[in-house]
Amino acid sequence: VPHAATRLTVLFCLAIAQGAAAFVPPAAAAEPELPVSANVPYVPTPWPVVAAMLELARVGKTDFVVDLGSGDGRIVIEAARVHGARGFGVDIDPDLVRLSNGEARRLGVHGRVEFFQRDLFETDFSRATVLTMYLLPKVVQALRPRLFSELRPGARIVSHDFGMDDWQPDDVVKIPVADRGFGPPFSTVYLWIVPAFVHGTWRGVLRDGQRDQPWELELSQHFQRIQGVLRVGGRSVRLDRAELRGDRIAFSAQPEVAGRRVRHDFSGRVGGGEIAGEFVIAGAAGPIAARAQRAAFAAPALR
Numbered sequence: 089v090p091h092a093a094t095r096l097t098v099l100f101c102l103a104i105a106q107g108a109a110a111f112v113p114p115a116a117a118a119e120p121e122l123p124v125s126a127n128v129p130y131v132p133t134p135w136p137v138v139a140a141m142l143e144l145a146r147v148g149k150t151d152f153v154v155d156l157g158s159g160d161g162r163i164v165i166e167a168a169r170v171h172g173a174r175g176f177g178v179d180i181d182p183d184l185v186r187l188s189n190g191e192a193r194r195l196g197v198h199g200r201v202e203f204f205q206r207d208l209f210e211t212d213f214s215r216a217t218v219l220t221m222y223l224l225p226k227v228v229q230a231l232r233p234r235l236f237s238e239l240r241p242g243a244r245i246v247s248h249d250f251g252m253d254d255w256q257p258d259d260v261v262k263i264p265v266a267d268r269g270f271g272p273p274f275s276t277v278y279l280w281i282v283p284a285f286v287h288g289t290w291r292g293v294l295r296d297g298q299r300d301q302p303w304e305l306e307l308s309q310h311f312q313r314i315q316g317v318l319r320v321g322g323r324s325v326r327l328d329r330a331e332l333r334g335d336r337i338a339f340s341a342q343p344e345v346a347g348r349r350v351r352h353d354f355s356g357r358v359g360g361g362e363i364a365g366e367f368v369i370a371g372a373a374g375p376i377a378a379r380a381q382r383a384a385f386a387a388p389a390l391r
């Protein structure tokens with residue numbers, strides 16, 4: 089319906105003009121509410137912004153790029169044409185899907201990318217190593233739990249103009265766009281690195297050469313932000329540093345050992361139900377390999 093399409097485009101531009109946080113559909117009460125799945129009009133990402141999105145995600149040959157609501161297919165096609173990636177796009181609009189597959193053929197990348205007419209909410213995007221989107225804030229918000237739980241740790245998410253509320257981005261860039269015609273004369277591009285799910289308790293045994301001693305890590309997680317407690321040698325101590333980037337985890341703490349605070353620095357990876365890496369313990373001869381298994385499951389409140 090042309091009228092509805094025009095209204096949606098106005099809403100989209102208004103959302104950009106007002107900024108993601110302030111977005112409230114102004115005409116929501118006046119007209120019947122459209123389902124979330126139908127609320128994003130076609131507004132293409134300007135070419136310099138497409139280039140910036142792919143660069144920010146460091147797209148390369150081994151990547152599989154998925155664009156949710158792919159429009160004319162430009163993001164996935166450029167990912168293949170310029171960076172040698174593979175991938176697919178989905179769009180609800182069959183004409184745009186036809187156009188995208190035609191462009192992919194014309195530009196010689198049809199063996200590596202494909203476009204499907206599909207609702208993005210019904211799309212399995214778990215294969216993506218890079219997921220891109222230019223969607224309205226409430227659509228992004230509705231997708232957020234799935235992005236966190238279905239993308240593999242280390243996958244990159246890139247969003248044009250809209251953030252994910254309290255899931256803080258890992259990087260943000262602004263790209264000048266002089267002829268946009270609405271909102272500020274620039275686009276904002278956000279990057280997130282999907283963090284591993286580490287919330288809960290982890291238990292292992294630390295073999296420091298002379299004796300085995302149990303160690304335990306209790307973590308609470310808010311997306312990539314983590315904090316927690318280390319228990320070792322019967323002592324509990326708060327982590328004074330804790331970092332999670334994709335599946336890489338690092339933390340430091342200074343538990344008391346024989347009446348002295350001893351610095352413990354851990355770095356490792358999360359995968360297959362365990363955290364594996366090594367401790368560097370102040371005064372020890374060398375790094376000590378350490379593993380811990382997930383001991384208790386607790387779902388973090390991330391919605």
Ligand SMILES: C[S@@+](CC[C@H](N)C(=O)[O-])C[C@H]1O[C@@H](n2cnc3c(N)ncnc32)[C@H](O)[C@@H]1O
Binds near residue numbers: 126158159160163
């Ligand atoms: C703002 S455009 C972005 C196009 C492209 N990603 C780009 O950045 O140039 C949003 C696209 O999402 C599509 N779309 C809207 N709702 C959708 C849904 N539920 N499933 C799939 N695509 C949808 C629209 O048809 C439109 O092409």
